[in-house]
Amino acid sequence: xxxxxxxxxxxxxxxxxxxxxxxxxxxxxxxxxxxxxxxxxxxxxxxxxxxxxxxxxxxxxxxxxxxxxxxxxxxxxxxxxxxxxxxxxxxxxxxxxxxxxxxxxxxxxxxxxxxxxxxxxxxxxxxxxxxxxxxxxxxxxxxxxxxxxxxxxxxxxxxxxxxxxxxxxxxxxxxxxxxxxxxxxxxxxxxxxxxxxxxxxxxxxxxxxxxxxxxxxxxxxxxxxxxxxxxxxxxxxxxxxxxxxxxxxxxxxxxxxxxxxxxxxxxxxxxxxxx
Amino acid sequence: xxxxxxxxxxxxxxxxxxxxxxxxxxxxxxxxxxxxxxxxxxxxxxxxxxxxxxxxxxxxxxxxxxxxxxxxxxxxxxxxxxxxxxxxxxxxxxxxxxxxxxxxxxxxxxxxxxxxxxxxxxxxxxxxxxxxxxxxxxxxxxxxxxxxxxxxxxxxxxxxxxxxxxxxxxxxxxxxxxxxxxxxxxxxxxxxxxxxxxxxxxxxxxxxxxxxxxxxxxxxxxxxxxxxxxxxxxxxxxxxxxxxxxxxxxxxxxxxxxxxxxxxxxxxxxxxxxx
Numbered sequence: 001x002x003x004x005x006x007x008x009x010x011x012x013x014x015x016x017x018x019x020x021x022x023x024x025x026x027x028x029x030x031x032x033x034x035x036x037x038x039x040x041x042x043x044x045x046x047x048x049x050x051x052x053x054x055x056x057x058x059x060x061x062x063x064x065x066x067x068x069x070x071x072x073x074x075x076x077x078x079x080x081x082x083x084x085x086x087x088x089x090x091x092x093x094x095x096x097x098x099x100x101x102x103x104x105x106x107x108x109x110x111x112x113x114x115x116x117x118x119x120x121x122x123x124x125x126x127x128x129x130x131x132x133x134x135x136x137x138x139x140x141x142x143x144x145x146x147x148x149x150x151x152x153x154x155x156x157x158x159x160x161x162x163x164x165x166x167x168x169x170x171x172x173x174x175x176x177x178x179x180x181x182x183x184x185x186x187x188x189x190x191x192x193x194x195x196x197x198x199x200x201x202x203x204x205x206x207x208x209x210x211x212x213x214x215x216x217x218x219x220x221x222x223x224x225x226x227x228x229x230x231x232x233x234x235x236x237x238x239x240x241x242x243x244x245x246x247x248x249x250x251x252x253x254x255x256x257x258x259x260x261x262x263x264x265x266x267x268x269x270x271x272x273x274x275x
Numbered sequence: 276x277x278x279x280x281x282x283x284x285x286x287x288x289x290x291x292x293x294x295x296x297x298x299x300x301x302x303x304x305x306x307x308x309x310x311x312x313x314x315x316x317x318x319x320x321x322x323x324x325x326x327x328x329x330x331x332x333x334x335x336x337x338x339x340x341x342x343x344x345x346x347x348x349x350x351x352x353x354x355x356x357x358x359x360x361x362x363x364x365x366x367x368x369x370x371x372x373x374x375x376x377x378x379x380x381x382x383x384x385x386x387x388x389x390x391x392x393x394x395x396x397x398x399x400x401x402x403x404x405x406x407x408x409x410x411x412x413x414x415x416x417x418x419x420x421x422x423x424x425x426x427x428x429x430x431x432x433x434x435x436x437x438x439x440x441x442x443x444x445x446x447x448x449x450x451x452x453x454x455x456x457x458x459x460x461x462x463x464x465x466x467x468x469x470x471x472x473x474x475x476x477x478x479x480x481x482x483x484x485x486x487x488x489x490x491x492x493x494x495x496x497x498x499x500x501x502x503x504x505x506x507x508x509x510x511x512x513x514x515x516x517x518x519x520x521x522x523x524x525x526x527x528x529x530x531x532x533x534x535x536x537x538x539x540x541x542x543x544x545x546x547x548x549x550x
Contacts, residue, residue: 023377063373063380069388071346095373097397098338099424099485102298105338113344122372124399124419126426144399149374151401155443160433165440168430210374 003117003140004182006089007206010056011232013087016263017270019057019208020047020255021093021239022077023064028244030251040065040073043251045080047243050252052085054259057235059208061093078114091142091208091235092116096133097125103132111139118142120186120208123169130177137180145169145198148188148211166194170201184208187226189217189236196225199233206233212262213241219262223269231271238262278392278415279457281364282481285331286507288362291538292545294332294483295322295530296368296514297352298339303519305526315340315348318526320355322518325527327360329534332510334483336368353389366417366483366510367391371408372400378407386414393417395461395483398444405452412455420444420473423463423486441469445476459483462501464492464511471500474508481508487537488516494537498544506546513537 011017024040036042048058058081065074081090092114096106110119110133118140121133133141146156146166156166163171173183185202187195189211198207207226211217219236226234242262246254276284286292299315311317323333333356340349356365367389371381385394385408393415396408408416421431421441431441438446448458460477462470464486473482482501486492494511501509517537521529 025380061373061377061380063371063377063384067380067383067388069346071344095371095397096338098336098370099422099490102336102338105300105336105342108342109338113342122370122397122399124397124430125422125424126429126431128424128426147374147400149400149403151403154401154447155399155440156401158433158435158440158443160435160440165430165433165435168433172429215374 002138002182003089006087006117007056007140007235010088014053014056015267016054016056017232017234017236017266018055018259018263019059019091019235019237020051020055020242020259021237022047022058022060023239023243025064026068030247030249032249038073038076040070041076041080044077046252047255048081048084050256051242051259052088054256054263055088057089057091059091059093059237061239075114078116082115089117089140091118091120091140093120095120095122095144097122097129099125100128100132103129107132107136111136118184120144123172127172127176134177134180134182137182140182140184142184142186142208143169143173143177145173145185146187146191146194148190148215148217152188167197167201170198173205174202178205184235186210189222190215192218192221192225195222199226204228204233206235208235208237210237212236213238219265220269223266227270236266277413277457278364281362281392282331282415282510285363289328289331290542291329291331292507292509292511292541293330293534293538294334294366294510294512295326295330295517295534296512297322297333297335298514298518300339301343305522305524307524313348313351315345316351316355319352321527322530323356323359325531326517326534327363329531329538330363332364332366334366334368334512336514350389353391357390364392364415366393366395366415368395370395370397370419372397372404374400375403375407378404382407382411386411393459395419398447402447402451409452409455409457412457415457415459417459417461417483418444418448418452420448420460421462421466421469423465423490423492427463442472442476445473448480449477453480459510461485464497465490467493467496467500470497474501479503479508481510483510483512485512487511488513494540495544498541502545511541
């Protein structure tokens with residue numbers, strides 16, 4: 001099943017726009033999993049078991065695994081997801097990008113080695129960098145557009161002609177890159193006006209939205225500016241706010257409460273049609 | 276020893292601006308190393324032994340290892356370099372970039388896990404993404420500026436005010452990001468005029484120059500436009516042109532010949548002072 005089909009079904013089945021970011025910092029894991037032989041995987045498995053009826057996506061961030069040489073635990077996590085919740089898509093957050101021959105290797109890493117349903121990529125190098133990913137027509141390609149961090153403005157908000165740089169990314173996404181209908185855009189919750197502008201440029205493309213919680217983004221404004229006509233179109237990520245909601249042996253139950261609260265808060269702001 | 280000191284000494288000791296890109300595609304390795312227990316490492320070791328008196332840097336591209344789950348062979352390669360030629364810096368080509376907390380994990384991957392002297396990074400997310408790398412004051416941070424691929428123009432050549440986007444990257448590099456004197460820029464050989472413009476903006480910053488050989492860049496124009504006043508300032512990469520110069524059991528000797536020829540061709544175009 002293609003990434004986009006999976007995503008649409010997961011939105012509907014779980015009535016949720018929540019994505020859980022699986023960013024397990026080895027130095028911050030709860031005491032009760034630290035002594036497991038595979039502590040990162042044990043942590044993730046408990047989080048997945050506690051939240052899989054509440055979310056539309058999982059998003060492991062590869063840096064947290066690569067920093068500690070834990071590629072095996074990333075693979076175990078994605079395998080566990082494909083076994084226990086095959087209907088929930090997995091976005092590998094890797095922000096890859098390179099010239100064609102190398103990009104093909106990065107695409108192979110994400111889609112073949114790990115079997116992720118989608119991967120995040122950086123648009124700075126342009127189309128011939130993205131093509132290696134886009135040509136996997138059944139997989140999703142999640143392109144950075146307007147990122148959530150404060151200094152993202154340094155390049156992304158420069159004005160060329162009548163538009164800012166991130167708006168060119170949105171335009172290319174709509175007109176040039178979506179030939180397999182497998183494009184998503186990363187748009188930070190911290191810039192709700194920009195979110196609205198990009199939604200006007202790309203009425204149908206789903207957005208991956210980081211930046212609520214620790215980074216300060218406002219859920220109501222994200223929904224107001226970013227949801228599609230059918231009350232969907234958003235994959236709203238929370239990492240720290242869910243996975244570190246509790247630090248004791250009940251961390252998974254705390255994660256469940258946090259994910260439920262976020263799902264419900266988001267749903268309160270969705271269009272009538274879907275509530 | 277800091278990355279920059281290492282680089283300056285390697286330029287001088289080997290009288291070379293050549294960087295060998297260690298991009299070992301498992302499907303293209305010479306028959307004679309394919310049946311080794313660690314074929315990628317065996318290939319790299321032979322290339323290193325054959326070229327280490329001819330180069331100023333080695334640059335493994337992590338995608339070629341990650342696609343095949345060969346992180347161990349990347350680590351073995353960098354360890355082997357640090358043992359056999361500790362004076363030649365290693366640039367890990369990874370083009371990483373993310374928000375601060377995640378960027379810190381990527382920096383840890385490159386500098387702590389693998390012990391690379393430098394890493395390539397993507398500037399699209401701005402300063403707070405780069406800072407996690409730049410704060411490793413003894414390590415190099417090689418920032419994409421004007422990349423060698425054809426579609427790099429889509430974003431990098433957009434004009435904002437009086438300058439193109441890649442020129443903002445060059446300006447930030449010179450004025451904002453080089454507070455530890457550990458910045459390099461990636462500037463493709465395929466755009467020699469841009470190379471000259473960036474050299475004017477950044478008279479001292481070393482450039483990593485991909486794009487000669489298979490991509491069509493011209494060595495004479497790269498030197499004319501890119502070298503610093505002392506006839507250095509360039510790290511000119513060749514991957515396929517050197518590592519696949521031969522395909523038989525003599526592949527390492529063929530690589531040595533190709534690296535020698537490239538070093539000599541480059542040196543013919545360097546300023547008198549250094550010949």
